[in-house]
Amino acid sequence: MSSVRDVVNTYGYYSATVHGYSMYPLLINHRDSVYVEKTGSYKKYDVALFERKDGQLVLHRILKIKDGVFYFCGDNDFIIEKVKKEQLIGKMTEFSRKGKEYTVEHFGYRLYSRVWCFSLFTKRVLRRIYGLFHRA
Amino acid sequence: MKLSKEFVLRNFADKYIAVTVNDSADEQNAFITLNKSGAFVWELLQNEISYDEILSEIIKKYDIDANTAKSDLDEFLTIVRKAGMLHE
Numbered sequence A: 001m002s003s004v005r006d007v008v009n010t011y012g013y014y015s016a017t018v019h020g021y022s023m024y025p026l027l028i029n030h031r032d033s034v035y036v037e038k039t040g041s042y043k044k045y046d047v048a049l050f051e052r053k054d055g056q057l058v059l060h061r062i063l064k065i066k067d068g069v070f071y072f073c074g075d076n077d078f079i080i081e082k083v084k085k086e087q088l089i090g091k092m093t094e095f096s097r098k099g100k101e102y103t104v105e106h107f108g109y110r111l112y113s114r115v116w117c118f119s120l121f122t123k124r125v126l127r128r129i130y131g132l133f134h135r136a
Numbered sequence B: 001m002k003l004s005k006e007f008v009l010r011n012f013a014d015k016y017i018a019v020t021v022n023d024s025a026d027e028q029n030a031f032i033t034l035n036k037s038g039a040f041v042w043e044l045l046q047n048e049i050s051y052d053e054i055l056s057e058i059i060k061k062y063d064i065d066a067n068t069a070k071s072d073l074d075e076f077l078t079i080v081r082k083a084g085m086l087h088e
Helices: A004-011 A107-116 A120-133 B036-044 B051-062 B066-082
Strands: A013-017 A033-037 A047-051 A057-066 A069-073 A081-084 A088-097 A100-103 B007-012 B015-020 B031-034
Touching: A004 A013, A004 A047, A004 A088, A013 A088, A013 B015, A013 B031, A033 A047, A033 B007, A047 A069, A088 B007, A100 A107, A100 B007, A107 A120, B007 B036, B015 B036, B031 B036, B031 B066, B036 B051, B036 B066, B051 B066
Parallel strands: none
Antiparallel strands: A013 A033, A033 A088, A047 A057, A047 A088, A057 A069, A069 A081, A088 A100, B007 B015, B015 B031
């Protein structure tokens, strides 16, 4: 099985531990993992896996969908990236954080994703407050 | 034998999925999906244990004959060995 896209298309899902810090403070590098499912429907606030033109895989959050274009941003990022539908691989339906599993229907997670990503401004403020109490 | 600590078992979508963690996650992004009995053996292998000890635990737990247990265990070990998850 060559690529992640092939795995998702064949088995309907993919799972891996996250790399990098772009989804901090939700997902921590090399510690937390995600469960990604194949889907035809994506909505605002979904965390989804997509493939950049250079083949790099990215797991970020959808902040806006307009005219068939998906606007992605990592929870720890402030730059919005435009992604086309054909680049999408699947969406995160479950994840583990500090060794405990959650679905994306979990109340605390839903609250977090809506508040944290309400706007880049609120994210910047919350990021700073969070940073005072946690060292990344 | 014992499983590498570089892999952890997660319970996603009613499946047992082993993923790489720590620095190994950079080298390979392998994951394997286990069934319930696979997850049982996975837990046994968290601590040093011999082949025969695992076998007797499986027989005790699932009330199956030695040959079936053996072929199931061998199949499991082949998979985790291939994924580089086993210390022997």
